[in-house]
Amino acid sequence: xxxxxxxxxxxxxxxxxxxxxxxxxxxxxxxxxxxxxxxxxxxxxxxxxxxxxxxxxxxxxxxxxxxxxxxxxxxxxxxxxxxxxxxxxxxxxxxxxxxxxxxxxxxxxxxxxxxxxxxxxxxxxxxxxxxxxxxxxxxxxxxxxxxxxxxxxxxxxxxxxxxxxxxxx
Ligand code: SME
Numbered sequence: 001x002x003x004x005x006x007x008x009x010x011x012x013x014x015x016x017x018x019x020x021x022x023x024x025x026x027x028x029x030x031x032x033x034x035x036x037x038x039x040x041x042x043x044x045x046x047x048x049x050x051x052x053x054x055x056x057x058x059x060x061x062x063x064x065x066x067x068x069x070x071x072x073x074x075x076x077x078x079x080x081x082x083x084x085x086x087x088x089x090x091x092x093x094x095x096x097x098x099x100x101x102x103x104x105x106x107x108x109x110x111x112x113x114x115x116x117x118x119x120x121x122x123x124x125x126x127x128x129x130x131x132x133x134x135x136x137x138x139x140x141x142x143x144x145x146x147x148x149x150x151x152x153x154x155x156x157x158x159x160x161x162x163x164x165x166x167x168x169x
Contacts, residue, residue: 016152023156043167045075052077060142070137090114097127105147124149
């Protein structure tokens, strides 16, 4: 495995262009770090670690896996996450049910939001789908800042999941 020091954390106030440039750095790092790795848990854990530490506004970062129609927690960083989430509950459930990205600026306005942490203000959940279009799980990022995530975060993370699809599916 390649040894790399963590990159400096990007502040919330960063523009979309700065965010995109940071994601590109991360993509290159992840390709290096994950070269030859084929284990899904090792891959998810490394992706989560890199994302969580690369942005000041990621306070909970992790994967939920679709296990027989229920979201079961996977590798994550941050405080405790809910262990299991039904598809009909919360932001993660909405992403799983509809297979669409959920970019929520204020979780308090989202019907059925599950407050695993009372400090969470905004959230980004991206479905993780295999080549056959089947839902494998979701990627979830929560922030203690309101409206922390932008479409740039959503697009860049979705693209990252595409790169990793061969291993993650
Ligand atoms: N807030 C999420 C639950 C997951 S945790 O916060 C880690 C939701 O409503 O789906």
